[in-house]
Amino acid sequence: MSEVALLLQKQVSKGSWVNDKKVALIVSGVVLAMMVAFLIVPILSILSRSFAVSDGFGLENYINTLGTSRIWELGLNSVVMASLAASIAVSLAYAYAYALQRTDLPFKGILRIVIMVPLFAPSLVQAQGLIFLLGRNGVFNRFLGFDIDIYGFWGVTLANSLYTFPYAFLILSAALAVSDARLYESAVVMGAKPFRIFRTVTLPSTRYGIFAAIFVAFSLSITDFGNAVVIGGNFNVLATEIYNKVIGQGQFGLGAVVGVMLLMPAVISKLLEKQISKRQHAQVTDQSTPLQIRPNRLRNLVFGSYAWTIAAIFLSVPLIVFVASIVKLWPYNMAFSLKHYAFDVQNGTAPLWNSVGVAFATAFLGVVVVASAAIVSAKFKTVLSGPISFLSILPASIPGMVLGLGYVLAFNNPSNPFNMLYGTFPLIVLLYIYYNHAQGFLISSTSLKQISSTFDEASTMLGGSTLRTLFKVTLPLIWPTLLGVGVFFFMRAMVSLSAVIFLITPQTQVAAVSVLQLSDRGAANQAAAFSVCIMLIVIAMLLVVRLVLWLAGAKNVTLIR
Incomplete structure (x- = not known):
């Protein structure tokens, strides 16, 4: 941001900068607290449980x-x-x-x-x-x-x-x-x-x-x-x-x-x-000539x-x-x-509809979570921006089964204040969000970095606060990318298996786990029917969002990354 913009911002509203800074710290604190609760604590729970023995801690x-x-x-x-x-x-x-x-x-x-x-x-x-x-x-x-x-x-x-x-x-x-x-x-x-x-x-x-x-x-x-x-x-x-x-x-x-x-x-x-x-060094510079494909x-x-x-x-x-x-x-x-599509098995079609509901919730909340993390890292510069940026990409190195087991160990503990979430769909949604957090965060961050700082400076010169700039300028510019991130979360919530396998109960059954259970007991045809339904739902969602983007004129957004 230029010095002129900063000066104008102070002249328009001296208190607005203080308020913006407080808001940035509050939002950053909430984002970091959620990462600690739903990412760091489960991983630490696995490490702690691996050393836990009958009389304390050890290498047994x-x-x-x-x-x-x-x-x-x-x-x-x-x-x-x-x-x-x-x-x-x-x-x-x-x-x-x-x-x-x-x-x-x-x-x-x-x-x-x-x-x-x-x-x-x-x-x-x-x-x-x-x-x-x-x-x-x-x-x-x-x-x-x-x-x-x-x-x-x-x-x-x-x-x-x-x-x-x-x-x-x-x-x-x-x-x-x-x-x-x-x-x-x-x-x-x-x-x-x-x-x-x-x-x-x-x-x-x-x-x-x-x-x-x-x-x-x-x-x-x-x-x-x-x-x-x-x-x-x-x-x-x-x-x-x-x-x-x-x-x-x-x-x-x-x-x-x-x-x-x-x-x-x-x-x-x-x-x-x-x-x-x-x-890695750049392969293409400002002096490079694009390679032309010749017929052969x-x-x-x-x-x-x-x-x-x-x-x-x-x-x-x-x-x-x-x-x-x-x-x-x-x-x-x-x-x-078509008898296998009758799903005359235990729980019937409930796991499929459970998955759809969980996927929509994951898509909506996932966009809010990763967009918040990307914004506080790129736009709201605070002392917490560095830790948030690091923790945001940490899930890329954590296998789904490991994080899922960590959720069991962490949230099945009565001393955990979020223990009431254990055995519920909200905990599954949170697991899906933080398991796929790195990809969503990187996509959102990349989109934010493509927005010129000129927009922020112009908004500041007109007296706009950081939050007003965010809602009036930044979010309208990146909404197609955020919609793509939502589709990504929806798709991953529909198809992920290993991450959620330990959290499933008879009341929280999802479709991907039903496919595994049906295959395990030899009901191959019904497992195939469940798989086809999952694929059709994901493809239908992709087509709907593609249509929305096309109607809105945002035709170049990549939904599958």
Whole structure:
């Protein structure tokens, strides 16, 4: 803000600056207090419970857990599976992103939408689809005569590769979207062949995007719970061990130890990604020349064939799940039937409507929470801005199951003043908000930073307070982004499984958990029907919001990030 604007602000209303500062401190204090209550306390509860023993505190839980060969086997299973799944996802996603960003293929919009499908469904839908395709009673084994055993290590790895592919693609697509044509022209002048140009120019310029995609895919895979439970068979990982310790055996102390173990790889992965990102330099400057894609039939044929093959694979998973939901009894009676959509199971359609209600509440409150955190960090500069900014992105390093277990340990404690929330939908809403807080905060902060300070200065010169500027200028400018953040929260609340698995009661059942429970007891057709409903609700919400943005003229807002 310029000195003239500050002087005018003081002249118009000397007390307004004091009032603005007080308001900023109050709002910042509320934001920070909520972060402490619903983010820091649950994490500290896990750490505390992992050291809790019958006569106080000690290392007994760690000794009992780490002293067994099983836990080391599970840790190795998790790391190897996640590493391979990340490698597969990133390798395939890089070629797919290259096809969409560095070629002139037709129908790129369709190719982009198709591989976003895993984002619209619980992670375990990938495992469901693979079972219907490659399982013992799947299409390939039962109808085409193959003998494929998809259960176990390879099933979990492939399912997580499909699950993390869209996340890797979004990162790599952004890395490949910008480039300096001068580098490529220089390489051509020097006589470099296409593969050498790719190896010496394209790969180095996108290496940080590759590292970021690997870390994201690894973190998502090692902390995923749904795919491992549905298709893992006798192959277990740390995520399933937490579930078994807590739900199956009620051993919260040992479960907390495994939670700490699961937290470490995700945190280390995030720290490494941050360190590597710090070394990244701008690939495009004000002197750069945009890369122009030249027509090339052979290139388009190769990458077009690849892209449509990958798209067909991704489309086959939800399609086979849909088919399974509309036949009488897969795979024995393939006659058309909608009986599975009657949901004549325990609780009926209640979990689905519960999820919709929770998702709307999460979307509304999530926007308020993350927008408040972004505003006090970027606009209301106080002594609390730094801690709030740090805590806002902390959830990106916390696995869903770990945070969910922390909520159980923290809010099931009678001494916690928020104990009355335990076993209720509001606590589930708060869990969803803070589990996905980092992404929503980063999107909101990015939008705020794109608003020129000139607007604030103009408002100040006209005598407007900070709050008046916020409501009259800032929020009207970023409302499309906030609407996109709301859609993000809605979608995540509909599809998230691992974060909420420990908080569910018969009265607070949600659809994603119903899919898991139905799959677990062999009701594959009904589980498929629940999955289809979840996907249709998420897609319908996306389409409605797209229509709203289109009617409002805000056509360039990205809803899926």
